[in-house]
Amino acid sequence: MESVSVSTPPGVDAVFSTPALVVDLDVFDANVDAMARLLAGTDKTVRPHVKTHRTPELARRQLGGPVQGLTCATVGEAEAMVEAGFDDVLVANEVVDPGKIARLAALARRARMAVAVDDPEPVAALSREAVAAGVTIDVLIDVDILLHRCGVPSAAAALELARQIERLPGLRLRGVMGYEGRIRLRDENRTDKIVRAYAMLREVVGALRGAGIRIDTVSAAGTSTLREALADPVITELQCGVYALMEPELLIMDLPFRCATSIRGTVISRHPGRVVLNAGRRVVGMEYGPPVPVGVPVESIWMSDEHATIAMPDPLPPLGSQIDMTPGQILTTFNLHDHVWLSRGGTLVDRWPITARGSSQ
Amino acid sequence: MKTHARLDAPGALVEAGHRRVRELYGPDLGRPVEELATPALILDRDVLDANLRFMEEHMREAPAALRAHVKVHKSPHIARLEVEHGAIGVGCATVWEAIVMARAGISDVFVINEVVGAEKTRALALLAREADAKAAVDDPAQVAALSSAAVAAGSTIGVFIDVDEGMHRCGVASAEEALIVARAIAGSPGLRFAGLTGYEGHCSLEFDEAKRHRMAHEAMAFLTGIADRLTAAGFPCPIVSAAGTGTWEVTSRYPGVTEIQPGSYATMDGHHRGLDPRFGWATTVLATVISRRSDRIVLDAGNKTVGATRGVIAGSNLEPFRFDEEHSIFLVDDASPLRIGATVRINCNYTPNAVSYFEAYHVVEGGRVTDIWPVMPRGPESRWLLDMLERGE
Numbered sequence A: 001m002e003s004v005s006v007s008t009p010p011g012v013d014a015v016f017s018t019p020a021l022v023v024d025l026d027v028f029d030a031n032v033d034a035m036a037r038l039l040a041g042t043d044k045t046v047r048p049h050v051k052t053h054r055t056p057e058l059a060r061r062q063l064g065g066p067v068q069g070l071t072c073a074t075v076g077e078a079e080a081m082v083e084a085g086f087d088d089v090l091v092a093n094e095v096v097d098p099g100k101i102a103r104l105a106a107l108a109r110r111a112r113m114a115v116a117v118d119d120p121e122p123v124a125a126l127s128r129e130a131v132a133a134g135v136t137i138d139v140l141i142d143v144d145i146l147l148h149r150c151g152v153p154s155a156a157a158a159l160e161l162a163r164q165i166e167r168l169p170g171l172r173l174r175g176v177m178g179y180e181g182r183i184r185l186r187d188e189n190r191t192d193k194i195v196r197a198y199a200m201l202r203e204v205v206g207a208l209r210g211a212g213i214r215i216d217t218v219s220a221a222g223t224s225t226l227r228e229a230l231a232d233p234v235i236t237e238l239q240c241g242v243y244a245l246m247e248p249e250l251l252i253m254d255l256p257f258r259c260a261t262s263i264r265g266t267v268i269s270r271h272p273g274r275v276v277l278n279a280g281r282r283v284v285g286m287e288y289g290p291p292v293p294v295g296v297p298v299e300s301i302w303m304s305d306e307h308a309t310i311a312m313p314d315p316l317p318p319l320g321s322q323i324d325m326t327p328g329q330i331l332t333t334f335n336l337h338d339h340v341w342l343s344r345g346g347t348l349v350d351r352w353p354i355t356a357r358g359s360s361q
Numbered sequence B: 001m002k003t004h005a006r007l008d009a010p011g012a013l014v015e016a017g018h019r020r021v022r023e024l025y026g027p028d029l030g031r032p033v034e035e036l037a038t039p040a041l042i043l044d045r046d047v048l049d050a051n052l053r054f055m056e057e058h059m060r061e062a063p064a065a066l067r068a069h070v071k072v073h074k075s076p077h078i079a080r081l082e083v084e085h086g087a088i089g090v091g092c093a094t095v096w097e098a099i100v101m102a103r104a105g106i107s108d109v110f111v112i113n114e115v116v117g118a119e120k121t122r123a124l125a126l127l128a129r130e131a132d133a134k135a136a137v138d139d140p141a142q143v144a145a146l147s148s149a150a151v152a153a154g155s156t157i158g159v160f161i162d163v164d165e166g167m168h169r170c171g172v173a174s175a176e177e178a179l180i181v182a183r184a185i186a187g188s189p190g191l192r193f194a195g196l197t198g199y200e201g202h203c204s205l206e207f208d209e210a211k212r213h214r215m216a217h218e219a220m221a222f223l224t225g226i227a228d229r230l231t232a233a234g235f236p237c238p239i240v241s242a243a244g245t246g247t248w249e250v251t252s253r254y255p256g257v258t259e260i261q262p263g264s265y266a267t268m269d270g271h272h273r274g275l276d277p278r279f280g281w282a283t284t285v286l287a288t289v290i291s292r293r294s295d296r297i298v299l300d301a302g303n304k305t306v307g308a309t310r311g312v313i314a315g316s317n318l319e320p321f322r323f324d325e326e327h328s329i330f331l332v333d334d335a336s337p338l339r340i341g342a343t344v345r346i347n348c349n350y351t352p353n354a355v356s357y358f359e360a361y362h363v364v365e366g367g368r369v370t371d372i373w374p375v376m377p378r379g380p381e382s383r384w385l386l387d388m389l390e391r392g393e
Helices: A025-039 A056-062 A075-083 A098-107 A120-133 A155-167 A190-210 A223-231 A248-252 A330-334 B012-024 B045-060 B076-084 B095-103 B118-127 B140-153 B175-186 B201-205 B209-232 B248-252 B270-275 B351-355 B384-390
Strands: A020-024 A070-072 A088-094 A112-117 A137-143 A171-178 A217-220 A261-271 A274-277 A300-303 A308-311 A322-326 A339-344 A347-353 B040-044 B065-069 B087-092 B108-114 B132-137 B157-162 B191-198 B239-242 B283-292 B296-299 B311-313 B319-323 B328-331 B343-348 B360-365 B368-374
Touching: A020 A025, A025 A056, A025 A223, A025 A339, A056 A075, A056 A347, A070 A075, A075 A088, A075 A098, A088 A137, A088 B283, A098 A112, A098 A120, A112 A120, A120 A137, A120 A155, A120 A171, A137 A155, A137 A190, A155 A171, A155 A190, A171 A190, A190 A217, A190 A223, A261 A330, A261 B108, A274 A322, B012 B076, B012 B095, B012 B368, B040 B045, B045 B065, B045 B076, B045 B248, B045 B360, B065 B076, B065 B108, B076 B087, B076 B095, B076 B368, B087 B095, B095 B108, B095 B118, B095 B132, B095 B384, B108 B157, B118 B132, B118 B140, B118 B384, B132 B140, B140 B157, B140 B175, B140 B191, B157 B175, B175 B191, B175 B209, B191 B209, B201 B209, B201 B270, B209 B239, B209 B248, B283 B351, B311 B319, B343 B351
Parallel strands: A020 A339, A070 A088, A088 A112, A112 A137, A137 A171, A171 A217, B040 B360, B065 B087, B087 B108, B108 B132, B132 B157, B157 B191, B191 B239
Antiparallel strands: A020 A261, A261 A274, A261 A322, A274 A308, A300 A308, A339 A347, B040 B283, B283 B296, B283 B343, B296 B328, B311 B343, B319 B328, B360 B368
């Protein structure tokens, strides 16, 4: 049976080998266009989160119009993106290590940098490093609006931090951020949690503005809370990432995006009722469940380190044939590869480096 | 008395990989481990050595030989130490790992997996020119492809018949199926029948020791039974290879098993400590406390870096609350001395997952970094290794 028609220009074919990560550029570009259309007529922007794919060439295709700047999870990701030519980066995470703060300040010489803060000590350290480097670093006060992970726990704490930031040289308070984007669809009380999260943001923004502090940016949201964030006036900037590539779990939401990513494996073994692909946990992120094989009838799938064992009815695909699977989670999947292959209409057309792979520092 | 396997000097490929990571992390050499940028993959040299010595001593008088599976750690340096401590060769998950290990100076490299695809059989056939290269098969079609590749390269590839002892993944399920494959191998030029391989991995999911040992015995009875049937049919099996770290001791003493292929024993993790607590945590992930509330700390290592949704902080009984992608949260009490900036070691639940996310190990002795060892091949994209072999490099 024909699972995937892979015809490749000579150059690309010469280096292709499974298991491989493949992105359908037609679907990717359509997702990017769909986001631009969603934002049209609002005064909101999307600052795409690159932790999703860590690939500068993909990030470049996402920017335009109301989609501006990049969001990163680590200083390492930010360095890779600035190196690739991006000039507006938010590290939406607390940076406390002195070495990393120094690296952030160095980046601010080459790009407009912002970082999340939730504690006075790192704020003071940021100020010192910014002054030493002769730069200004923007800060967003991180507010704990849902995850009880990082973030200031109250408007009062936010106000105290804001006053400290305003007193210190080398820093500019850009606004506040909060992260509620991890809410999954099946989360109980999902709507209630989002409502309370945004109410907390509103309270903090109100307290800061009430004290005469200027707040330009209120940054929050992920793809799974896109609709809610678009509808709430308090949020000005959305940190969505996975919309461009999508995950099967998000497909049941009312979102205009389709899955663009595949893991391509080869059938290396066949036995009655099953085939085994050379694509296992080493190449597919499993945190949101197993990958979904495409174009073949699947009874069950079992993932081990190096293999995907797919139970299926006859006729079994021949030894050596290739089968695509849609990963359950994009972010961890991309971080397991050095390159992503690009396809259009079933044909491999290019290969791009996942430059910031492993940049978790 | 077991003789040591040959270990040649590491070649240019591994030297270049080593140099690269030493340059990348140069400033970390000599530094106390608590001062490293995080997350970082830490290898405690004394714990690694103790694990290797323990296995070496226990395998010294065993009838079976030790083959170290490298897919767990993907470190040529750890692999070399494994051979120095009694391993007769290595097991690999892919032909790319086998090429790296051969270039690390290890002469006996067994891809304990089916090698399918023109570029991969070609790579294996080229490798077989310079090393004792082997692979597993469970289908005459794979045998034919390996044979063509070996003939084209003018080499001989060692071939093991893969036996399904209960995992129901790859492998022949009966002596009759094994005979069909054995006949195919015997009738194909460029191949040498090396014996049987079977991984009783389903046993490593059973934490009840008595039950696990019973399951391993059943699996070995099946495996050696097939060896006997093949021998009787005129296909003697020089090697019968099995076992992982969950069953190594039982399987290495089973009559008819000539080789065990454990991997995790060297580096260890939570899962395997549950199966055999005699080995220590040689690999850990170093993380920093980046946020602190009265009842919790947040670390800068999550399931993207620790590679698992579970882990514990070494030397503590702090309860993990949640593992996110880039963060993990542990519950503490008010009196906990762990402030922002403190570093901790996370004992991962499954080391291969963590290794997938790093490019190097920080080797630590006496509390300081003494070397940086590369994870090679980082993969999965490793076709450039075939290009290297084609160029005769």
